[in-house]
Amino acid sequence: MPQETASSEQPSAAFAPLETIFAPPVALVTGVAGFIGSHLAERLLSENFHVVGLDCFTNFYARGLKENNLRACRAHPRFTFVEGDLRKVDLRALVTQHNIRYIFHQAGQAGVRPSWGSDFLPYVEHNILATQVLLETLVNLPDRAQIKKFVFAGSSSVYGDAEKFPTSEDALPRPLSPYGVTKLAAEHLCFLYAKQFDLPVVALRYFSVYGPRQRPDMWFNLFIDALLRGKTIRVFGDGEQTRELTFVSDIVNANLLALRAPDDTPRLYNIGGGARSSVNGILELLGTIANTSPHLEYHPRAAGDHRHGAADITRAQRELGYTPRVELREGLRQQFEWQASMLNQP
Numbered sequence: 186m187p188q189e190t191a192s193s194e195q196p197s198a199a200f201a202p203l204e205t206i207f208a209p210p211v212a213l214v215t216g217v218a219g220f221i222g223s224h225l226a227e228r229l230l231s232e233n234f235h236v237v238g239l240d241c242f243t244n245f246y247a248r249g250l251k252e253n254n255l256r257a258c259r260a261h262p263r264f265t266f267v268e269g270d271l272r273k274v275d276l277r278a279l280v281t282q283h284n285i286r287y288i289f290h291q292a293g294q295a296g297v298r299p300s301w302g303s304d305f306l307p308y309v310e311h312n313i314l315a316t317q318v319l320l321e322t323l324v325n326l327p328d329r330a331q332i333k334k335f336v337f338a339g340s341s342s343v344y345g346d347a348e349k350f351p352t353s354e355d356a357l358p359r360p361l362s363p364y365g366v367t368k369l370a371a372e373h374l375c376f377l378y379a380k381q382f383d384l385p386v387v388a389l390r391y392f393s394v395y396g397p398r399q400r401p402d403m404w405f406n407l408f409i410d411a412l413l414r415g416k417t418i419r420v421f422g423d424g425e426q427t428r429e430l431t432f433v434s435d436i437v438n439a440n441l442l443a444l445r446a447p448d449d450t451p452r453l454y455n456i457g458g459g460a461r462s463s464v465n466g467i468l469e470l471l472g473t474i475a476n477t478s479p480h481l482e483y484h485p486r487a488a489g490d491h492r493h494g495a496a497d498i499t500r501a502q503r504e505l506g507y508t509p510r511v512e513l514r515e516g517l518r519q520q521f522e523w524q525a526s527m528l529n530q531p
């Protein structure tokens with residue numbers, strides 16, 4: 186074995202200081218105070234990453250809920266929180282000063298129904314513009330090769346009413362909502378920058394995500410909340426529309442597995458939960474979990490809601506080794522218990 190000497194001017198990699206060799210990898214999670222971002226950040230911390238989390242607390246739902254989501258991360262010594270909007274913070278300084286290697290871009294303006302009408306602007310700002318600003322910053326870094334992976338939170342809403350079920354990534358995307366249009370535009374921006382500037386991009390198209398911390402505007406959250414308060418549940422459409430349902434820890438797994446995707450070309454993967462159910466089926470299951478019969482009130486179908494959704498996850502299974510692990514009943518039970526515990530909080 187060669188000896189390391191004090192006089193060696195350029196230590197070889199083999200003699201790099203221990204703190205360099207064992208320095209935890211640094212990841213940026215945008216939208217870290219949100220439903221998915223907060224779970225992902227916690228998991229990255231448990232996998233020995235240093236996490237820089239960015240969020241601007243958009244007013245889509247209450248800041249208090251997002252602060253709750255962030256609580257465990259904030260208490261972690263390897264977590265740094267930056268409050269700011271992707272379009273306004275000094276991203277270049279943030280990425281270079283923290284030596285960020287991995288980007289998990291979860292920030293966005295979610296929600297299909299509110300994306301119609303005069304509320305469209307935040308969808309353009311937070312989904313399209315914010316993504317473009319982030320990408321532009323990354324490809325203009327002093328050392329572009331600093332970024333080892335850029336994972337984008339895409340959406341199954343880009344498919345609209347797909348021609349085939351389960352739907353593969355090759356299906357023609359034809360969104361049915363303005364939200365879906367902005368998610369598709371953001372995804373295209375990611376691929377454009379990837380191809381033009383060799384940014385190692387992986388886009389994941391999430392299929393309806395549920396679990397503890399689910400956004401308060403989402404179906405399951407609304408249904409469970411009504412059940413817990415003994416209120417009537419409003420169902421839009423006949424309740425026979427189906428969705429592919431993905432538990433949040435499976436989404437988090439997929440994000441980590443995305444780091445393994447080959448870099449030769451930008452990658453796109455459907456991430457589904459392997460469970461498909463109609464709205465009526467979910468309500469029945471929730472009734473069993475809550476040990477009560479839900480009071481239902483049916484309303485006309487909402488604009489932008491697609492009829493069916495089902496993910497073909499063959500590509501993610503083959504290339505990433507992704508397999509959904511949490512079954513619907515178990516996932517629903519966990520969300521139910523979380524919401525019940527939140528209701529009892531002072």
Ligand SMILES: NC(=O)c1ccc[n+]([C@@H]2O[C@H](COP(=O)([O-])OP(=O)(O)OC[C@H]3O[C@@H](n4cnc5c(N)ncnc54)[C@H](O)[C@@H]3O)[C@@H](O)[C@H]2O)c1
Nearest residue numbers: 216219220221240241242243270271292293311340391394
């Ligand atoms: N939840 C789902 O079922 C689902 C399905 C498909 C895709 N997605 C995508 O996953 C991502 C996360 O979704 P979620 O359900 O956790 O939503 P969320 O609203 O809980 O989280 C998004 C977070 O991003 C933050 N944010 C938005 N714009 C920002 C900006 N310009 N700068 C900094 N922070 C900003 C918000 O304050 C929020 O905390 C979104 O991009 C969404 O489009 C979610």
